[in-house]
Structure formats: C-alpha cells, structure tokens
Amino acid sequence: MRPPVTKAPVKQTNHKKVAASKNDAAKGKVKSSNDAKTLKHWLREMLLIREFEVRTMQAYQNRLVGGFCHIYSGQEAVAVGTIAALQDDDPIITAYRCHGHALARGMDPYYCMAELFGRFDGCAKGKGGSMHMFDREKHLYGGHAIVGAQTPLATGLAFATKYEQEVIKTSDHTRVTVCYLGDGALNQGGFHEAMNLAGVLDLPVIFVIENNGYAMGTSVARGTTLADALYRKAESYGMTGHLIEEGMDVVTVHDQFKKVVDETRKTSKPDLVEIRTYRFKGHSMSDPRKYRTHEEEEKWNKQDPIDHLSHDLIKAGELTQDEFKKMTTEIRGEIRDVVKRASEAEPPPLDELYVDVHTGNWGPFKGTTLPNMLRGDNEKTTDQNQESH
Amino acid sequence: MAREIEFRDALREAMTEEMHRDERVFLMGEEVAQYNGAYKVSRGMLEEFGAERIIDTPISETGFSGLGIGAAMMGLRPIIEFMSWSFSLVSADQVLNNAPKMLYMSGGQFGVPIVFRGNDGAGGQLGSTHSWCVESMFANVPGLKMIIPAFPDDAKGLLKSAIRDDDPVFCLESERLLSLKGEVPEEEYLTPIGEARVRRTGNDCTIVAFGRPVHFALEAATELAKSGIECDVIDGRSIRPLDMDTIATSVRKTNACVVVDQSWPFASIASEISAQVQECCFDDLDNHVHRVNNDDVPAPYATNLEQAMLPHAGKVIEAVRSATYNL
DSSP states (O other), X not given: OOOOOOOOOBOOOOGGGSOOOGGGGGGGTSOOOSOHHHHHHHHHHHXXXXXXXXXXXXXXXXXXXXXXXXXXXXXXXXXXXXXXXXXXXXXXXXXXXXXHHHHHXXXXXXXHHHHHTTOTTSTTTXXXXXXXXXXXXXXXXXXXXXXXXXXXXXXXXXXXXXXXXXXXXXXXXXXXXXXXXXXXXXXXXXXXXXXXXXXXXXXXXXXXXXXXXXXXXXXXXXXXXXXXXXXXXXXXGTOEEEEEOOTTOHHHHHHHHHXXXXXXXXXXXXXXXXXXXXXXXXXXXXXXXXXXXXXXXXXXXXXXXXXXXXXXXXXXXXXXXXHHHHHHHHHHHXXXXXXXXXXXXXXXXXXXXXXXXXXXXXXXXXXXXXXGGGSOGGGTTSOTTGGGO | OEEEEEHHHHHHHHHHHXXXXXXXXXXXXXXXXXXXXXXXXXXXXXXXXXTTXXXXXXXXXXXXXXHHHHHHHTTOEEEEEEEEGGGGGGGHIIIIIIHHHHHXXXXXXXXXXOEEEEEOSOOSSOOSTTOOOOHHHHTXXXXXXXXXXXXXXXXXXXXHHHHHOSSOEEEEEOGGXXXXXXXXXXXXXXXXXXXXXXXXXXXXXXXXXXXXXXXXXXXXXXXXXXXXXXXXXXXXXXXXXXXXXXXXXXXXXXXXXXXXXXXXXXXXXXXXXXXXXXXXXXXXXXXXXEEEOOXXXXXXSSHHHHHHHSOOHHHHHHHHHHHTTTO
C-alpha cells in the first residue's frame, strides 16, 4: 500500500488565472476550457436545476410528487462544476438528493420530472421515484436512498472500469468513477469500508463529500470528528484529501476538481474531496429547518452560485442583463412545459408491476424492458420483451 | 463418465470452468486467494487465474459485497464468497436492497448478475451467531434466486447455472457437506435453477427438504421403509424459484407431506411450503402438513443441546409417522 500522503487544503484561487488543462481536448469528450461560452453553459445548467427544483416543490405541494423528496437548490455549483470536469463515460453515482446530478449529467428534464410524478415515461418507469435517478446511457448509476449505500457500489464501478481496461482489455482508457455523498454518510460504516477497499485495491474513484453542513438536522460538528476538515479522513486510508472551500462557485469547483480528476486518471488511485456548500431548502420537503438560524441562511443565500456566476459574467462584459433575463425566461418555459407534459403522461400500466423483478420469465414475473428514455422513438410503443411475455 | 469427487471440489470445478468460459467472471472474498479458501473450496485458483481474478479482501462484508454489486451493474459477473452466510448479515443492506432490487428500481436499466455463495447452517458447536440459516429470512425478498445443493453433482451444475444467470443468485452451501463425496460427470453439464429432484420414490408420504436436511430425509425414508412406509423424497435444490409442480404432483399421489427445513419454524421455508401445499392440494391431504425445523431457540454451544435443536432423521421419522398415522 502507498504511504499516506496529506495534501494541504487547496486554497481559493482566482479562477480566471487557472489555466485550462491540456487534456481538455482529448477524445473530444471533455467540455472546453472556461471560455465565456462554457461559463454561460454552466450558468444555464445551474438555472435549469434551480428552476426544476422550484417547480418540483410546487408539484410536491400539489401532491403530484409523493414519497420523500430532497431538493438540490443551493448546491448546483457542485454537480455542474464536478460533472463538467469529467469525460462523458466516467461513471457517476450519488445519494438520494439526485435530481441535480441527473440534470447536470444531461438527463432530459422530462424523464426526470416524469419519474417524480410516478409516470411510465420516468427514467425508472415510475418505479424509482425522487431518490432513484438512473441513466445507463449517461453513465449515471443512481440515485441511492440508504445513506452511504452508494459508496461500496462506487468501488465496484471503479473496479469494473479497471478490470475492463487491465484484465479483459475491452476498454482502452482510464475511466474515473465519481461517488457523491453527503456529510451525513461519513459516519456510515459502509463508507469507511469503501474507502479502505479503494485504497487497498488502488481503484480510480473519487469520493466527493458535498458538505452542506447538516446530516438531516444534525450539524456536522455534532455528528463526526474532524468536523472542520472532513477531507482529512482520507489520511486513514492512505489517500489524498482535498478541500474545495468555495463550493458555491462553479468555476472554482470545476477548476480544482479537474486537477484531482486528471491526477486520478493518471495514477488510477482514489481520492477524497470535500466541497463546502449549502442547501437552501430543508433536508426534505417536511423540514422546518429549526436547527439552523436565519442569519446563517442569509449568509449562505448571499453566496448563491447562480447570482455569483451571473454577476461575474455581467461584470466581465460577457453577459448582458437582457441575455440573462432571456435565459431565465427560456428555462422557465422549458420546465413549465416539462411539468405540463409529465402531468399529462400516463402512469405505468398495472402489468408493469411484475416487470423488471427478474430478467427472465418465471411464475408471475414478466422479464424486463428498458424505459422509454433509452428506446429509440420508433421502439417506444412496442414492448421489447413482448415475445417472451 | 462420472468420477467421485468431494462437494468442495465440485464447487471449485464449477467456478474454474465458468472462469475459463467467461473472462468477466471473477472470485472475491475473505481468504479466497493466498489462503486457498477458508474451507479450501478455492484451492489452487489463485495459481490458475492470478491475483487479478481471484481477489482477497479485508474482513469487510459490506464493502466487498457492495463492490461486487457495483461491478455487476457494469456487466462483470462476480462470485462473492461469504466465509459464512452468517457474516452476510453485516452487509444486509447491500445483499438485500441493492442486489435484488436494482433492476426494478432502475426501471430495467441495471441488472445485477452476481453470485453470493458460502456456508449456511450449523457447522458444529459454532454457537448462536455463526449458525445462521439465512434461507427463510432472505428468500422473503423478491428479485433474487436461491439455490441450496445437497449433493456434489447438483453443487456443480447449479453453481454453473448461477454464474451464467442474469439475476442475483444466492448459493447456500453447508460446511458439513463440503467433504461429502459423490459422482460428478466429467463432461460439461448444467443443472437448471428452479427444478427439484426426486431422490427416492414411495406412495405413502412426501418429504420435501433442502440442502443438508435432504440427507436426514433420505436416512429417515430408508428407516421407514423397514416398517413398510414408503416415501417420496424431494430434494428441492432451489428455494427461489420453488418447484411447486414437483411437490404438488407428489402430494397428490401420497396425500401426506412433511417439510424438513433447517431454519427456524416461524415464517420459514417450511411454513411457506405448507401454505402453498394446502393452497394447491387441499383436497388431497389426509393430514395437515408437518414441519420439521430447527427448534425456535438460538443455536446453543453444548453438543447435546445443539443436536436437540437441529433437524435429524429421528425427527423426520416421527413427523412422517404422525402424518401417516391413518395408514
């Protein structure tokens, strides 16, 4: 095993000075360096997530969304900034606050909203719900609802990419797995087992702690040791810990995270990254947020990642107020349309109850079929598994 | 051509043949590689396949069972060995939430073609925590398959089928059977999952058993035959899917049924089969279905208490006599 290496916390740098990585153009899969077009694209993605969540909360209040629902508002810079630093085929996996990651990874908001509404057009055919966003084509491996459960799975994704590359040679390049978790998941045993396995087996996986300050209603300090330096937990597992303090700034998140991704891709060794952020809403829809002060919320609201980037762009002359307004209006229209389509979409047929339990047919089970999201347009009306029914 | 080999060698042959056939298959678990397996099931596999495919793990059931599930979601075909199924309880969330439900909760996007295998049931004086029979508790969960071989030939054929299966398969082995010798064909074969095997035929009573208790059932049947009671002995082989057709056909013939199950009686495999038999053979039964289970107590250490708790041939004979009192 490698000796433990501790890296000093990465300090906030002026993002405009951060040079674009040389590897950006490799494979044509990585998004371009931080030119104005890229920054505007990130702004648009963050706006899209925010608007999606605003409409999700409305829909929840109107009882169009059921179950547990966890809103991503406030943390947009994390999903958008980190995913922008990845190749398209790098696997990602996350916890239950997963709408933002799905949208940032490029899932069509309609399939995401339809899933929330429990419709057959949802990404999981209405069987998963808010906490289970999956997209095979976009290499999104869920949406996992038990706190920390995704962390051992992430080691498996990374193991598989390495096995494909080194053992069976079906892949010719290193893929980096990114596993998102909240600060609450840090205290689950499975996370520590996953970290240890990643270290022992040298797996190309980056664990990203989205430190929003609270595990439901329990502040980080009340729940874990090293509360002011969670990234240092990496030391126990012989891996490098990184801190991205300015987690409300998408450019900083991207640039600092990109360096970690590049290193992991090169070394095929795991890393732990703590990103400081804040959720503007409660843990879930039923949370009155009595465990935190109005002053604290105000302080973080002033760092809104969308305001942050739009102000910077406007100040730099890269975006006009009118363009920003137009962008916002367009997104509102787009999400309004998504809500309308999702509310009009059909619920899963009752037959679907017994589909996807097993891959084959036996007893009452009726094999498996892919969701409409992954079928070509001409396939959507036909049942792929019809002959085996 | 068949030759006699041990149960553990049959399991190993299944794994090595499938690993030669499909390079996506790998074996992972505690002590499977350098130590040659805690029970020598994987003896020699490290030399044969190398450390990239025969992988020792730390004692970390949640971690490595989750790792296997993640790898299976990406299309690999892991065999995850639990030194004992008792230890799988540590990783219950991975084993019972993520493996069997992933296909469903992802709307058909991610299947989990994984095999979890290891020792199930009482070893010998291992006490309460190490003597788990997980079948009743785990078989409750939809989305998984469960096999429980009693003889070396089925151990090999069922495990090969399990490795090729696209669903998660739980393979329950018995430490007490690993040295059992039996005839195993040399040529390749597969034993289909979900098909019971009639090990002995008779018209007076049906005995259904799974795993090690099949041997108690056969011993009991031999003894009962001496007093003129002839039994059908059904080796269930799979618990999910359950071959109710074979069981029902037999019960319709014998009009009596005894189920031998090494898990606790409350909400057990035996309870399930009793319920299903009365649903499909209500008018055929001359008596209620009799169950022979572990006693409803934690596994004790002392030899005499442990023996008193476990199913054995004597208990099966008593149950069959009661079920056929009218003969």
